[in-house]
Amino acid sequence: MAVRKVGTLLGVLVLAGCSHSLSGTYQTSDANDVAGLQLTENKDQQLMGSLSVVGMTSDGTLIRKEYSITGGTTDGRAITLTMKANGLFGEAANIAGTVSGSGIDLTLNNVITHFAASNQAALADDVAVLEAAAKARRASLAGAKERAKDAETIAALTRDLENYNEREANYTGMDKAKSAEGEVLVAARKDLAIKKQLDAENQTFQAGQVAFRIGQLDFRMGQIKFQVNEAIDSGNSHLAGFDKRLSTNPCNATPSLQGCAALAVQQQRYSTTRARVQGDIAQMQADIRENGSAMDSLNKAAGN
Missing domain, CATH: 1.20.1330 (f41 fragment of flagellin, N-terminal domain)
Incomplete structure (x- = not known):
C-alpha cells in the first residue's frame, strides 16, 4: 500500500460484498495518515457521504482535512465517487475504484489505495494513535x-x-x-x-x-x-x-x-x-x- 500525503488523499472505504449495501464506516491508515469515510447508499445505488483525513507532517504537526462526497454510483463491483474539499474554492474530483471482498480499492494519483470496512470506535483509536505519535515526534x-x-x-x-x-x-x-x-x-x-x-x-x-x-x-x-x-x-x-x-x-x-x-x-x-x-x-x-x-x-x- 502506498503512503499518501494529506493534501492528496481522497480515498474512501466501502463495504465488501457485491450484494450488500455500501453504507457504513471505512478507513485506511499508515504511519502518517488516517482517513475515515462515512458512506450512505440508497436503493438506486447512489452514494453520498463524507471523508475525514488526519495527517502528520515531518515536524509532528497534525493537519485535518474534511471532504464531502457530493455524489457517487456503484454497480456492486465498480465505484465512482465525486469528492470536494470543504471550505472556499474547493474543487470536485472524480475517483474511480472497485469493490473487493475486504473493502474498496480506489485509484488515487495512479496508485491503488485500499480502504477496509471499519467502525467509528476503530477509527477513533487509530486517530488517537496518530495523535500520540505526533506528540512524541514533536517532543x-x-x-x-x-x-x-x-x-x-x-x-x-x-x-x-x-x-x-x-x-x-x-x-x-x-x-x-x-x-x-x-x-x-x-x-x-x-x-x-x-x-x-x-x-x-x-x-x-x-x-x-x-x-x-x-x-x-x-x-x-x-x-x-x-x-x-x-x-x-x-x-x-x-x-x-x-x-x-x-x-x-x-x-x-x-x-x-x-x-x-x-x-x-x-x-x-x-x-x-x-x-x-x-x-x-x-x-x-x-x-x-x-x-x-x-x-x-x-x-x-x-x-x-
Whole structure:
C-alpha cells in the first residue's frame, strides 16, 4: 500500500460484498495518515457521504482535512465517487475504484489505495494513535533542538573561558599600574625636596614652578587612579559574568552532554585564574589607595 500525503488523499472505504449495501464506516491508515469515510447508499445505488483525513507532517504537526462526497454510483463491483474539499474554492474530483471482498480499492494519483470496512470506535483509536505519535515526534524534535542549543551554549562558554584563561595568564596590567604610580611618587618626592630647598633660599618664583609641577603629578596620579578603578570594575565584571554562566550552564544538570568534558578542563583552569585575578584586584585597590594618599600628602606639602 502506498503512503499518501494529506493534501492528496481522497480515498474512501466501502463495504465488501457485491450484494450488500455500501453504507457504513471505512478507513485506511499508515504511519502518517488516517482517513475515515462515512458512506450512505440508497436503493438506486447512489452514494453520498463524507471523508475525514488526519495527517502528520515531518515536524509532528497534525493537519485535518474534511471532504464531502457530493455524489457517487456503484454497480456492486465498480465505484465512482465525486469528492470536494470543504471550505472556499474547493474543487470536485472524480475517483474511480472497485469493490473487493475486504473493502474498496480506489485509484488515487495512479496508485491503488485500499480502504477496509471499519467502525467509528476503530477509527477513533487509530486517530488517537496518530495523535500520540505526533506528540512524541514533536517532543523528540524539541529535545533535539534543546540539545543542539545546549551544545552551542557549552561550546561558546568553553571557548570564552579558554580565551580568558590564556589572556589572564599573560596579564601585566597590575605591574604597569604599580610602576606608573611609583614613578609619579618618586618624581613628586624629588620635586618636593627641591621646592623646600628653593623656599629656604627665598627663590619664590622657582619654588612656585616646582609646586606647579607637583600639582601636575597629582593630576597624573588621579588619571592613573581612574584607569585602575576601570580595570578593577572590568575584572570584577568578567568574573561575575563567568560565574553566572558557569552556574547556569547545561552541564550542571546533565554532565554527559556533548562538550561537557572540554568545559570541565577550562572550568578547572578558570578556578585558578579566578583566584589570581581576585588577588590582583585586591592588591591594585590597596596600592592605589596607599599611593593616592601619599600623593595627596605630597601635593599639600607643596602648598597646593
